[in-house]
Amino acid sequence: MIVVYPGSFDPITYGHLDIIKRCSKKFDKVIISILKNDAKKTLFNVQERVALIKEATKHLDNIEVDSFSGLLVDYVKQKNISLIVKGLRMVADFEYEMQMAMINKRLNKEVETVFLMSSSEYIFLSSSAVKQAARAGGDISGFVPPIVREAINQKIKGV
Ligand code: PNS
Numbered sequence: 001m002i003v004v005y006p007g008s009f010d011p012i013t014y015g016h017l018d019i020i021k022r023c024s025k026k027f028d029k030v031i032i033s034i035l036k037n038d039a040k041k042t043l044f045n046v047q048e049r050v051a052l053i054k055e056a057t058k059h060l061d062n063i064e065v066d067s068f069s070g071l072l073v074d075y076v077k078q079k080n081i082s083l084i085v086k087g088l089r090m091v092a093d094f095e096y097e098m099q100m101a102m103i104n105k106r107l108n109k110e111v112e113t114v115f116l117m118s119s120s121e122y123i124f125l126s127s128s129a130v131k132q133a134a135r136a137g138g139d140i141s142g143f144v145p146p147i148v149r150e151a152i153n154q155k156i157k158g159v
Pocket of ligand 1: 100
């Protein structure tokens with residue numbers, strides 16, 4: 001079975017990679033797909049995020065990296081896929097993710113969303129927190145792969 005793991009991935013973290021690694025073991029193929037959202041100001045553009053994800057997942061052989069705009073359910077339908085995978089961290093994620101899953105189900109009843117609980121070591125991790133920590137000079141090496149850390153440092157500090 002092929003699944004879509006959608007998100008902003010600005011940038012990809014060890015939390016995302018944990019979900020991707022676990023999915024890659026359970027499914028035939030995982031399509032990681034980045035939402036193209038012009039309304040949202042991001043640190044990395046879509047091409048940069050695709051490149052970082054490809055590099056960070058190059059050791060896994062059943063991964064595809066893609067991007068989409070518009071509705072997620074339309075994108076998965078167009079790809080002939082009926083399963084969306086999302087990661088769940090804290091209770092705070094639940095309300096939003098439940099709403100999204102229900103809206104998506106109303107928009108296309110063939111599409112199911114499954115949730116993987118975040119591994120405990122990454123339960124606190126988010127791309128926003130990583131960017132915030134990096135901007136304040138914090139050590140983010142435990143949160144993102146070295147290539148992502150370098151890319152963040154280049155953007156933020158110009159080094
Ligand atoms: O990493 P994120 O920011 O939590 O990812 C959210 C994402 C991209 C999965 C979600 O915003 C999404 O699916 N957006 C596409 C638009 C859509 O289909 N929205 C649901 C119906 S309103």
